[in-house]
Amino acid sequence: MRAAMYDRYGSPDVLRIEEVPVPTPGPGQVLIEVAATSVNLSDWEGLVGSPFYARLGGLRSPRRGILGSDIAGRVTQLGEGVTRFRAGDEVYGDNLALLGGFAEYAVAAESALAPKPAALTFAQASTLPQAGAIALQGTVGAAPGRRVLINGGGGGSGSFAIQLAKRLGAHVTGVDNGHKLDFMRALGADDVLDYRREDFTRREPYDLVLDLVASRSVFAYRRALARGGRYRCAGGTVRALLRVLTVGVLAARVTGRRMGVLVVRPGPASFTQLAALCVAGDVVIHVDRTYALDDVAEAMAHVGQGRALGKVVVEMG
Numbered sequence: 260m261r262a263a264m265y266d267r268y269g270s271p272d273v274l275r276i277e278e279v280p281v282p283t284p285g286p287g288q289v290l291i292e293v294a295a296t297s298v299n300l301s302d303w304e305g306l307v308g309s310p311f312y313a314r315l316g317g318l319r320s321p322r323r324g325i326l327g328s329d330i331a332g333r334v335t336q337l338g339e340g341v342t343r344f345r346a347g348d349e350v351y352g353d354n355l356a357l358l359g360g361f362a363e364y365a366v367a368a369e370s371a372l373a374p375k376p377a378a379l380t381f382a383q384a385s386t387l388p389q390a391g392a393i394a395l396q397g398t399v400g401a402a403p404g405r406r407v408l409i410n411g412g413g414g415g416s417g418s419f420a421i422q423l424a425k426r427l428g429a430h431v432t433g434v435d436n437g438h439k440l441d442f443m444r445a446l447g448a449d450d451v452l453d454y455r456r457e458d459f460t461r462r463e464p465y466d467l468v469l470d471l472v473a474s475r476s477v478f479a480y481r482r483a484l485a486r487g488g489r490y491r492c493a494g495g496t497v498r499a500l501l502r503v504l505t506v507g508v509l510a511a512r513v514t515g516r517r518m519g520v521l522v523v524r525p526g527p528a529s530f531t532q533l534a535a536l537c538v539a540g541d542v543v544i545h546v547d548r549t550y551a552l553d554d555v556a557e558a559m560a561h562v563g564q565g566r567a568l569g570k571v572v573v574e575m576g
């Protein structure tokens with residue numbers, strides 16, 4: 260099969276398309292003929308080896324030679340003990356534990372997968388698992404009368420989070436680079452900010468902040484919270500995440516606020532609810548661009564360099 264391989268951390272140039280053996284599913288796993296895999300910031304982080312958590316399991320060189328976690332495709336082979344799927348089933352899921360999605364075939368645990376809704380294309384379904392889980396869990400607490408801020412709102416998770424928070428009746432502010440402001444407005448954001456020009460922590464306080472790109476001090480984040488408010492970060496620099504987990508938790512608590520790191524629960528229950536909203540037309544999937552497997556490096560650069568509006572998908576063709 261053809262796959263986008265890499266054996267050292269670096270820029271997209273380290274990726275090369277190679278012919279490699281088709282993997283064999285182990286117990287509880289299935290082999291999938293991959294139709295589409297969306298690019299997440301976690302793929303970019305795994306490519307460049309930064310932030311440091313992206314090197315867990317592979318300090319000097321990557322643990323897995325093929326990136327790509329959000330896959331959609333057809334089951335072609337069952338490992339021992341698989342009961343939920345049969346050959347030919349159309350599935351999608353976040354294969355973060357095994358990766359391998361930027362290839363013609365990938366092995367995934369059946370527990371990571373859900374049947375693909377017929378109303379969604381493979382490309383659309385591949386956009387949902389990781390970004391959808393972050394957005395769904397990160398917007399818990401959004402409600403009418405509450406002010407919600409999504410930092411990194413124009414990216415993959417943010418584009419879903421804005422829509423979900425808005426649907427729950429909150430007043431939503433999206434923060435991202437200036438190129439994504441109109442996009443966030445179109446998703447329903449009431450207010451948008453260019454992070455290169457404005458500091459959201461020095462504006463009005465918010466009841467809920469979902470931060471996809473934490474990099475600031477916990478005191479800045481605490482300043483952004485109204486009394487009783489909650490800040491959660493899903494990604495960012497290791498330094499910022501550690502500070503939130505330590506100083507942040509305490510500093511927020513003594514002032515009647517809450518701060519923490521959002522650790523997303525894996526598995527289909529985390530994203531199938533969003534898929535149902537997309538099928539019903541209540542949430543829109545915005546695929547900015549699709550690329551062929553040969554152009555994975557370009558697709559990664561498009562996301563990693565912050566140019567993507569919403570999601571980017573690689574189709575295996």
Ligand SMILES: NC(=O)c1ccc[n+]([C@@H]2O[C@H](COP(=O)([O-])OP(=O)(O)OC[C@H]3O[C@@H](n4cnc5c(N)ncnc54)[C@H](OP(=O)(O)O)[C@@H]3O)[C@@H](O)[C@H]2O)c1
Pocket residue numbers: 299300301304389390393410411412413414415416417434435436439454471472474492493494495521522523524562563564565566569
């Ligand atoms: N907690 C968990 O359980 C869990 C699980 C999986 C993944 N993750 C993490 O969650 C994050 C999800 O990101 P994603 O896939 O939604 O990323 P994405 O699609 O790349 O979106 C991030 C957005 O933030 C913008 N941005 C960068 N710096 C910013 C700043 N200082 N202020 C405001 N916006 C800024 C980016 O644009 P520019 O760069 O152009 O400015 C981009 O539009 C990743 O870090 C991933 O590793 C967490």
